[in-house]
Amino acid sequence: MDFKTELKQYQNQIEQELEKYVRKEACPERILNESMEYSLMAGGKRLRPILVLVTYKLFKDNYEVCMPYAVAIEMIHNFSLIHDDLPAIDNDDIRHGKLTNHKKFNEATAILAGDGLLNNSYIVISEDLLNTSNKYELEKKLKVFNEFSNAVDRMIAGEYVDTEFEGKEISSEYLEYTHKNKTAALLKLCVRMGAILAGAEEKELIKLTDYADKIGLAFQIKDDILSVEGNELITGKPVGNDEAKGKCTYVSKYGLEKSKEILEEMTKDAIEIAEGFGNKAEFLKGLANYIKDRNK
Amino acid sequence: MDFKTELKQYQNQIEQELEKYVRKEACPERILNESMEYSLMAGGKRLRPILVLVTYKLFKDNYEVCMPYAVAIEMIHNFSLIHDDLPAIDNDDIRHGKLTNHKKFNEATAILAGDGLLNNSYIVISEDLLNTSNKYELEKKLKVFNEFSNAVDRMIAGEYVDTEFEGKEISSEYLEYTHKNKTAALLKLCVRMGAILAGAEEKELIKLTDYADKIGLAFQIKDDILSVEGNELITGKPVGNDEAKGKCTYVSKYGLEKSKEILEEMTKDAIEIAEGFGNKAEFLKGLANYIKDRNK
Numbered sequence: 001m002d003f004k005t006e007l008k009q010y011q012n013q014i015e016q017e018l019e020k021y022v023r024k025e026a027c028p029e030r031i032l033n034e035s036m037e038y039s040l041m042a043g044g045k046r047l048r049p050i051l052v053l054v055t056y057k058l059f060k061d062n063y064e065v066c067m068p069y070a071v072a073i074e075m076i077h078n079f080s081l082i083h084d085d086l087p088a089i090d091n092d093d094i095r096h097g098k099l100t101n102h103k104k105f106n107e108a109t110a111i112l113a114g115d116g117l118l119n120n121s122y123i124v125i126s127e128d129l130l131n132t133s134n135k136y137e138l139e140k141k142l143k144v145f146n147e148f149s150n151a152v153d154r155m156i157a158g159e160y161v162d163t164e165f166e167g168k169e170i171s172s173e174y175l176e177y178t179h180k181n182k183t184a185a186l187l188k189l190c191v192r193m194g195a196i197l198a199g200a201e202e203k204e205l206i207k208l209t210d211y212a213d214k215i216g217l218a219f220q221i222k223d224d225i226l227s228v229e230g231n232e233l234i235t236g237k238p239v240g241n242d243e244a245k246g247k248c249t250y251v252s253k254y255g256l257e258k259s260k261e262i263l264e265e266m267t268k269d270a271i272e273i274a275e276g277f278g279n280k281a282e283f284l285k286g287l288a289n290y291i292k293d294r295n296k
Numbered sequence: 297m298d299f300k301t302e303l304k305q306y307q308n309q310i311e312q313e314l315e316k317y318v319r320k321e322a323c324p325e326r327i328l329n330e331s332m333e334y335s336l337m338a339g340g341k342r343l344r345p346i347l348v349l350v351t352y353k354l355f356k357d358n359y360e361v362c363m364p365y366a367v368a369i370e371m372i373h374n375f376s377l378i379h380d381d382l383p384a385i386d387n388d389d390i391r392h393g394k395l396t397n398h399k400k401f402n403e404a405t406a407i408l409a410g411d412g413l414l415n416n417s418y419i420v421i422s423e424d425l426l427n428t429s430n431k432y433e434l435e436k437k438l439k440v441f442n443e444f445s446n447a448v449d450r451m452i453a454g455e456y457v458d459t460e461f462e463g464k465e466i467s468s469e470y471l472e473y474t475h476k477n478k479t480a481a482l483l484k485l486c487v488r489m490g491a492i493l494a495g496a497e498e499k500e501l502i503k504l505t506d507y508a509d510k511i512g513l514a515f516q517i518k519d520d521i522l523s524v525e526g527n528e529l530i531t532g533k534p535v536g537n538d539e540a541k542g543k544c545t546y547v548s549k550y551g552l553e554k555s556k557e558i559l560e561e562m563t564k565d566a567i568e569i570a571e572g573f574g575n576k577a578e579f580l581k582g583l584a585n586y587i588k589d590r591n592k
Contacts, residue, residue, distance in 0.1 A: 028473055029453040031460070083411060088403035107384035111407065112456045115379060118411060119448045122418050126442040135431070146422040152415045157325040160408045164327070177324055 003286030010053060014046040017067055018074060021124070035105045035113040036120070039078045042096045045296075047219075047287075048073045048190045054283050055194025055208060066197045068128040069144060072121035073190055076152055079117035080159065082110050089163055090245070097236030118152070144193050151189035158182025167246030175253055183223075184216030207273055211284065214270035218291050221263045224249035226296070228256060235296045267292040299582030306349060310342040313363055314370060317420070331401045331409040332416070335374045338392045341590075343515075343583075344369045344486045350579050351490025351504060362493045364424040365440060368417035369486055372448055375413035376455065378406050385459055386541070393532030414448070440489050447485035454478025463542030471549055480512030503569055507580065510566035514587050517559045520545035522592070524552060531592045563588040 001009075018040055023033040049070030056063045085092040085100040086107065093103050102110035125145050132138045158181025165174065191212040195205050226235050227242040228251050242249050250259045270288040274281040297305075314336055319329040345366030352359045381388040381396040382403065389399050398406035421441050428434045454477025461470060487508040491501050522531050523538040524547050538545050546555045566584040570577040 027453075028457045028460075028470060032453060032456040079411075083407055086404075086407060088407060108382075108459045109456070111379055111382060111384060112452055112459070114411070115375075115414060116449065116452050118414055119445060119452060123442075123445040123449060126438070126445045129425075129438050130442050138434075142422070142425050146419075146426050149415060149419040149422045153412065153419060156408055156412050156415060157323075157328060160328040160405070161324045163404045163408070164324075174324060 003283065003290065006283055006286075007050070007290065010050045011046045013053075014049045014070065014074065015041070017049075017071055021071060021075075021120070031105065032109060032112055032116060035101060035109045036116050038104060039082050039101050039113065040075065040117065042078075042098060044074075044077070044096060045294075046074065047291075048077050048186060051187065051190035051212075051287075052194040054287070055191045056198045057194075058208075058277055058280050058284075059195070059198035059200055059204075066194055068124050069148070069193050069197065072124045072148065073186065073193070075117045075121040075124070076155070077186065079114045079121075080155060082114040082117070084159060086110060089159070092237075092241070094237060097233075121148075140196055140199065144196050147189055147192060147196070151185045154181040154185035158185065162247070165248060168248070170248045172253060175248055175250070178248075179217065179220045179250075183220045184213060187216040187219065188212040204277075207276060211270050211273040214266045214273065215288055215291055218263055218266040218270065218288065221250045221259050221266070222291060222294065224251045225256065225259055225263070227251070231295065263292055299579065299586065302579055303346070303582075303586065306346045307342045309349075310345045310366065310370065311337070313345075313367055317367060317371075317416070327401065328405060328408055328412060331397060331405045332412050334400060335378050335397050335409065336371065336413065338374075338394060340370075340373070340392060341592075342370065343587075344373050344482060347483065347486035347508075347583075348490045350583070351487045352494045353490075354504075354573055354576050354580075355491070355494035355496055355500075362490055364420050365444070365489050365493065368420045368444065369482065369489070371413045371417040371420070372451070373482065375410045375417075376451060378410040378413070380455060382406060385455070388533075388537070390533060393529075417444075436492055436495065440492050443485055443488060443492070447481045450477040450481035454481065458543070461544060464544070466544045468549060471544055471546070474544075475513065475516045475546075479516045480509060483512040483515065484508040500573075503572060507566050507569040510562045510569065511584055511587055514559055514562040514566065514584065517546045517555050517562070518587060518590065520547045521552065521555055521559070522590075523547070527591065559588055 022037045022041065025033075027033075052066050052070040052073060053063045056066045081095060082101045084090050085095055086102055092100050094100065098104070100110075101113060105113070125148065129138065129141055129145065132141055158178050161174065161178045162182055165178070170178075188209055191208045192205065195208050200208070224242065227237070227239065227249065230237070230239055232239045243252065250262065254262070267288050271285045274284040274288065277284070318333045318337065321329075323329075348362050348366040348369060349359045352362045377391060378397045380386050381391055382398055388396050390396065394400070396406075397409060401409070421444065425434065425437055425441065428437055454474050457470070457474045458478055461474070484505055487504045488501065491504050496504070520538065523533070523535065523545065526533070526535055528535045539548065546558065550558070563584050567581045570580040570584065573580070
């Protein structure tokens with residue numbers, strides 16, 4: 001199967017899985033639930049949950065086991081998008097070509113919808129833990145829960161630093177810190193969750209963490225590049241958005257050409273690491289190229 | 297020991313415990329950490345964590361076991377205060393006689409500090425789960441983690457409904473729904489956490505849940521009464537605040553006199569339930585009276 005077809009299959013699977021968690025009851029907080037659904041089902045790329053599944057599949061086939069963690073991480077990702085888009089933070093009106101949550105609903109609803117998604121991710125994890133009777137499986141999942149909560153903590157810290165330094169000149173050290181926490185921590189978590197749940201050995205875990213670091217950086221740089229030269233009809237975000245806000249990005253720090261060089265280098269490194277896992281890692285190689293070549 | 301002395305002792309213990317979770321490192325997100333500390337250590341009454349401890353003590357003495365859950369619930373409580381106070385939600389400037397988080401720092405920081413505290417509560421729980429090797433203890437804690445995440449979900453829903461219906465006439469059914477979710481769910485959780493962790497039997501759990509319902513309602517009504525006739529130098533909140541915002545409260549719905557009657561009744565009921573637990577429940581009885589008679 002070619003990469004694009006496989007990607008689409010995974011995406012469909014994630015969509016179906018997420019759909020199960022959408023609440024449709026006629027309750028007084030119905031609109032809050034609609035607001036969570038609006039963002040969760042807005043058709044993102046689903047890269048994070050897919051990373052969990054495909055890393056697991058390097059080692060074992062029954063990847064349904066990690067579905068709750070794939071769902072949970074997509075909830076976290078969407079919580080962070082809703083809060084980042086708020087007027088007090090990034091003040092964005094458009095995301096995935098649609099109105100951002102607070103524009104579609106209102107600020108109060110968006111704040112609480114973000115809170116709800118963040119918290120829901122832990123409901124999902126707690127349900128899965130309650131349903132796990134095997135001691136060995138439970139041990140792995142408790143480790144995953146701990147890494148999960150710590151990665152979310154890093155993401156929030158990264159978002160804070162990103163906001164705090166908007167419009168200010170920052171050192172490459174700070175740029176790296178922001179990126180490492182805001183974006184990379186969660187991508188790294190996805191890969192580690194898949195590997196830990198599959199019972200990967202420590203040395204494999206280290207290699208995969210390294211892979212995640214490379215694609216994490218590549219992902220961020222590509223995002224920064226798209227913000228400058230992307231097609232907003234395709235990206236679904238206004239071009240020049242980062243620059244207008246005085247965001248310090250890889251492009252503003254190193255220029256477009258140098259940024260593209262680093263992107264190429266990171267992709268090459270990631271593919272090399274993936275090759276160490278043989279035929280089973282074809283998708284991980286494809287994913288690295290996809291991150292580099294995507295136009296949204 | 298009289299109730300007030302014992303209460304003070306518990307409060308001091310909680311303060312000391314919370315202090316251990318305050319982050320002081322010189323990191324780029326230092327001010328975010330300060331903002332979390334500012335709210336967490338602002339000197340609330342610590343009723344929620346104390347409820348966890350004293351319920352546990354009805355059955356067992358080594359109540360240090362539930363300290364992580366006491367800390368986690370106080371983090372949740374403070375996350376909810378920070379977000380509720382935001383301009384887009386309740387728009388409050390003063391809390392505990394001090395500037396609210398977004399007034400002291402700024403809105404972006406307050407949003408992220410709330411997110412951070414919400415998420416930190418799960419870091420605390422995940423650490424405790426990782427450190428629990430006894431299978432029977434772990435089972436109880438997993439049940440607690442599940443109830444915890446669901447109660448937080450209810451709290452967020454309650455806050456949403458409260459915000460949504462601000463300035464509108466609502467039915468007593470809706471008033472009850474809001475209260476049940478926004479305030480009572482968390483108080484009930486505290487009592488249940490203590491009892492479950494101590495290995496209480498189902499019939500005791502039911503009685504204690506009932507106790508929590510009574511003091512939960514008493515707590516809310518007293519809050520509504522204080523918002524009308526409290527001394528703002530003592531409450532630390534402006535008098536007439538609820539009314540000015542068109543909040544639907546027990547006082548606006550039933551009037552001051554009827555509200556006080558319900559308060560008396562709920563307190564009496566709670567004390568009766570506590571009496572069923574004998575001498576060990578003296579503090580729970582004192583707590584019911586304290587909630588009724590407090591002036592802040």
